[in-house]
Amino acid sequence: MITIKVALVTACGAKKENTPQPAGKLYKSSRIRHLYRRSKELGLPFYILSAKYGLVNADTVIEPYDKVMTPERAAELLPQVREVIKNFDLIIFYKGGARKEYRELIEKACKETGTRLISFGYGNMGDIRNLDKILEGALYGI
Template sequence: MRKIVLINCVKKKRAGKHKAKDLYVSTLFRYQLKYAKLFSEEIYILSAKYGLLELDDYIESYDLTLNNMSNDSRKKWTCKVLKQLQEKNITKEDRIVFLCGKKYLEYLAVYFKNNEIPLKTMGLGERLRFLKKEIMKRRRNERK
């Protein structure tokens, strides 16, 4: 069973065209990406505009969020992402770690049998503290 990490996009972006991993510049995104790299090499970004992105996909900056979409639009977005996941041979049997907010999880997480949502009940500050703590813990363990 594969372990795949899905990270949501964020509002704070660089202008212009960049690799997806470099476009998003918020502190939360940076920590989510560092955390994801601790336990998986298969990491994707969930973009409100583009759907599923690989870290090295080149994309233009945009101003769109799932938070402002209607339920119907979010359902269509979910169908698009599920199709993109299937194209990468990611199935409902795979282990999916969601590092995402509620709107990204809403219709997507229920599709997967083996999902983990470590940040599910946390606010922004709690998420940052959790991610920093876990990253530091891993670094300390690697030094031993």
């Protein structure tokens, strides 16, 4: 049996709680909270691409912050994001609502590490319920 390492990733959100929290709970985004719950149900590692922290595991406690991803910040974060991504064979990136800088950063990091990337989703949580179908297709070639 072949085992592949898969991680679920999405971009951070603007609205946050006021106190340090695990990243998956810090953001008030229904998109992030839904993916955090689903990652737990599926047993998948879940990461959030943060303009401050880079690619952070959703269970890592982080401080609230106010920072937006810029092309310059994405370039600064690229080595850290590559370092995390290289531990996985497949990244499933929910891009719904993510700014271009987040999408380009994850694409570049995956390309540079040779990690397969599947991006899906569109604004207002469109397609978010298709995660299971996407995972099934990615893992079993369906």
